[in-house]
Amino acid sequence: MAHSPPTRSRSGRRRGSLGVEDLERDLHTSHRVLNMGPSHPATHGTVKFLIELDGEEIVDLDAQIGYLHRGFEKECESRSWYHVIPYTDRLNYSSAILCNLAFCLAVEKLIEVETPIRCQWLRVLSGEISRVADHLTRVGALCLELQAMTPFLYAVEAREVAWDLLEMLCGARVTSHYIRIGGIKHDMPQDFPNRCRPSLVKIRELLADYEAMMTRNRIFVDRLRDTGVLSKQDCIDYAVTGPLLRAAGVAMDLRKDDPYLTYDQIDFDVPIGQTGDNYDRYLVCIEEIRQSMRIVEQCLCQLEDLEPGPVDVSDPHVRLPAKARVFGHMEEMIQQFKSVADGPSVPAGEAYQAVESANGELGFYIVSDGTSSPVKVRCRAPSFFNMQPLPRMLKGALLADLIPTFDLVNMIGGECDR
Numbered sequence: 001m002a003h004s005p006p007t008r009s010r011s012g013r014r015r016g017s018l019g020v021e022d023l024e025r026d027l028h029t030s031h032r033v034l035n036m037g038p039s040h041p042a043t044h045g046t047v048k049f050l051i052e053l054d055g056e057e058i059v060d061l062d063a064q065i066g067y068l069h070r071g072f073e074k075e076c077e078s079r080s081w082y083h084v085i086p087y088t089d090r091l092n093y094s095s096a097i098l099c100n101l102a103f104c105l106a107v108e109k110l111i112e113v114e115t116p117i118r119c120q121w122l123r124v125l126s127g128e129i130s131r132v133a134d135h136l137t138r139v140g141a142l143c144l145e146l147q148a149m150t151p152f153l154y155a156v157e158a159r160e161v162a163w164d165l166l167e168m169l170c171g172a173r174v175t176s177h178y179i180r181i182g183g184i185k186h187d188m189p190q191d192f193p194n195r196c197r198p199s200l201v202k203i204r205e206l207l208a209d210y211e212a213m214m215t216r217n218r219i220f221v222d223r224l225r226d227t228g229v230l231s232k233q234d235c236i237d238y239a240v241t242g243p244l245l246r247a248a249g250v251a252m253d254l255r256k257d258d259p260y261l262t263y264d265q266i267d268f269d270v271p272i273g274q275t276g277d278n279y280d281r282y283l284v285c286i287e288e289i290r291q292s293m294r295i296v297e298q299c300l301c302q303l304e305d306l307e308p309g310p311v312d313v314s315d316p317h318v319r320l321p322a323k324a325r326v327f328g329h330m331e332e333m334i335q336q337f338k339s340v341a342d343g344p345s346v347p348a349g350e351a352y353q354a355v356e357s358a359n360g361e362l363g364f365y366i367v368s369d370g371t372s373s374p375v376k377v378r379c380r381a382p383s384f385f386n387m388q389p390l391p392r393m394l395k396g397a398l399l400a401d402l403i404p405t406f407d408l409v410n411m412i413g414g415e416c417d418r
Contacts (some may be wrong), residue, residue, distance in 0.1 A: 105353040161202050
């Protein structure tokens, strides 16, 4: 059948043909603005993304934090030194002991006390178990939010084993306030080493099963490789630390570069990546789990070789007395009352102490005027810094790339909130 030729309208434009102006007008090619969060499973309920999209491509992204509304630092400044410790528990619910440790080390630097060697080994032991639990939470949640339910269950089961160890060690699984100013809550149970070693074997088995499903899975690798890339120089410019920095090829780890406690006596490796993409971050976290378990085993050997001894300093004005001593000695009971009611008086001055947390450099800058409450508490939280380059990591990426990138940044609202 012959087609009739297009006719012209009064304006002179040929009917039956579309020009560029018609396409722009009729196909609605303007960018779409998408609000993602804060009430969204993938944003963990504490952050909102304002995303400008061109189809599925991210043109711009604004990460809006602060939805937790806790005011952590100002809360600390209105409490005694001891009362701050439960607040530090809630900075990072996945590895609370490492948050306790950073604050207590900063206070001990001001007081100028050094904890007994047994206490130092137990602090390292508990901190590394906590790091294992944190990394397992990260890689498990990553799979869940990429619709891979089975490996998530393997990671969570392994994390439960790690939390069982923490419960056995300090009486609580998540927020334990195990680390105290001048020491720790109590020594490890006598049978802890014999129960810890089989648990580490179980975690390794579960981790091997997890990796067998994920590390070379074609879909998983395609979702992570060459996405969320952040170069070595960008990491340095944005003050990024932790697995994100090491995935970009910078072997910075405070446990090696500025050792504290007994880390200078421990043999472990610092894994690094090459390209700084999400796949490198995943591999770094998996290897850090193995290295942390290696550290835990060395701590167990050292603790078994040490003679039984104190796990806190002898000065009752610094430490919070153990319950057994409080119930049996009048002087300890009086000191317990004074410590809980008023807290210790920390010498006037200022100090900064940082530790290598699961997310990077976690440090506390504190100022004391010689009273029982801090004048200033400033937390150098790794999540706050690691979130800054997120728009740079995602501009030009697909909307689907936001999920794995945000998961592996591992933003924790308690750390990030101001």
